[in-house]
Amino acid sequence: MLARRIIPCLDVRDGVVVKGVQFRNHEVMGDIVPMAQRYAEAGADELVFYDITASSDARVVDKSWVSRVAAVIDIPFCVAGGIKSVDDARRILENGADKVSVNSPALARPELIEELEAAFGRQCVVIGIDSYFNKENQRYEVYQFTGDESRTRNSGWQTLDWVKRVQELGAGEIVLNCMNQDGVRQGYDLEQLAAIRSACKVPLIASGGAGAISHFIDVFQQADVDGALAASVFHKNIIDMSELKGQLRAAGVAVRNSFGE
Amino acid sequence: MSRLIIIDTGCANVSSVRYAVERLGVAVEVSRDLATINSAERLLLPGVGSASEAMKNLAERDLITTIKGLTQPVLGICLGMQLLARHSAEGDVDCLGLIPAEVERLEVAPATRLPHMGWNQITPADGCPLFSGIPAGSYFYFVHSFALPVGSWTRAVCDYDQSFSAAIQAGNFYGVQFHPERSAAAGARLLKNFVELPA
Numbered sequence: 001m002l003a004r005r006i007i008p009c010l011d012v013r014d015g016v017v018v019k020g021v022q023f024r025n026h027e028v029m030g031d032i033v034p035m036a037q038r039y040a041e042a043g044a045d046e047l048v049f050y051d052i053t054a055s056s057d058a059r060v061v062d063k064s065w066v067s068r069v070a071a072v073i074d075i076p077f078c079v080a081g082g083i084k085s086v087d088d089a090r091r092i093l094e095n096g097a098d099k100v101s102v103n104s105p106a107l108a109r110p111e112l113i114e115e116l117e118a119a120f121g122r123q124c125v126v127i128g129i130d131s132y133f134n135k136e137n138q139r140y141e142v143y144q145f146t147g148d149e150s151r152t153r154n155s156g157w158q159t160l161d162w163v164k165r166v167q168e169l170g171a172g173e174i175v176l177n178c179m180n181q182d183g184v185r186q187g188y189d190l191e192q193l194a195a196i197r198s199a200c201k202v203p204l205i206a207s208g209g210a211g212a213i214s215h216f217i218d219v220f221q222q223a224d225v226d227g228a229l230a231a232s233v234f235h236k237n238i239i240d241m242s243e244l245k246g247q248l249r250a251a252g253v254a255v256r257n258s259f260g261e
Numbered sequence: 262m263s264r265l266i267i268i269d270t271g272c273a274n275v276s277s278v279r280y281a282v283e284r285l286g287v288a289v290e291v292s293r294d295l296a297t298i299n300s301a302e303r304l305l306l307p308g309v310g311s312a313s314e315a316m317k318n319l320a321e322r323d324l325i326t327t328i329k330g331l332t333q334p335v336l337g338i339c340l341g342m343q344l345l346a347r348h349s350a351e352g353d354v355d356c357l358g359l360i361p362a363e364v365e366r367l368e369v370a371p372a373t374r375l376p377h378m379g380w381n382q383i384t385p386a387d388g389c390p391l392f393s394g395i396p397a398g399s400y401f402y403f404v405h406s407f408a409l410p411v412g413s414w415t416r417a418v419c420d421y422d423q424s425f426s427a428a429i430q431a432g433n434f435y436g437v438q439f440h441p442e443r444s445a446a447a448g449a450r451l452l453k454n455f456v457e458l459p460a
Contacts, residue, residue, distance in 0.1 A: 002377070002379050002381045003379060003380040003400060003421075005380070024266075045379070045380055047323075057334065070277055071278060071280045071283075072280075072284075074281065074442070074448065074449060075402070075444075076402055076404075076440070076443045093274075094275075094276060096274075096277045098274070098404070098440075098443060099279070119310075119313055120309065121309060121375045123375060123378065123405065123406070124309065167453070173378060202374055202375070214331070226374060227379070256380040256400040258445070259399060259447040
């Protein structure tokens, strides 16, 4: 049976892993390669690296760490941040990443998704969506440039519409980051994820809010997502990977066991 | 001369395949040179992207006749495996014709996600040397929407609403639908088994 994926997310800034609360106040968590290696060995099913500065400050970002990660990691990994063109994506994929994830540049120029699909196939194209629940109008709204607080803005898209659109354009997977929950460890946004799930025919990855093992069980059982992404609970050793997988298995969620177990 | 060659198909996962082999401590060279390919002891044929693009790449590199004529062990990976088939429905393109089967789109229930992406379990056929030491139920990493059906060529089966070939073999040509280079210890074992096949 296809296993549900546990995906540690490493936010990268200037070559180190950082983590903030609700996208702010980033603190340094450690070096990229040893952290990636540690997660792969612990039983993570996949890794995502978000270069969180890239989209928002328009500079050319050093991606040499991608090949250093690819050399030591034997699980799939995805790179996000600053990918604005087919050439940007090709450099990252040729360095050994399995997928690229595009967020703000796809909002700025949606045909980028079609170009990436044509060049590399749908399976390489992940669309990241930062979704914010606006309590005033009771709508889920897609935000852009969330890596830089001063430039963060409402894209004008409602989340469900954007989810449908990116699939038409060629997205092979969607990571839905629920901004209201990000970094506060109160649980995934089950209501929003379940609503998006019904409109999402490609794999859907939940992001934002993991704080306890029960949150992972809930998001797989109640929102039927394909993977769950989390950062601080892993970086700060709040959740142990094998304990997490053991409890998911006990709850009836299909998860990968390590080879030979 | 390097004895293990990764055929440079111009596809994007060449470097991750190379790193995976190097992690086994095996020397490997990436090449599109016909003499180098012909004189290799064994070869890997990686691929990601679409079948029609990949066949176009092989044709442009003058690799089609060379690959068809190889008598050494060859392992096609993911799209590289599908290229061993007679034909692919992805782009309606004729492939290398080394496996008497045709690649079709996965037929899944409306609620089942495509691509088939993630870790899934395989059941190897008895006695296939690629799966030596790899028990039924082992997880491998898959990313694909098209697949080869189950037939006489099948050496491992995977289920995703339907059964399909997770691994195939015809003579010296082997193929795996999953990505051994991204399948942790199970994938490393499979690559080691391939590298140790009698050449």
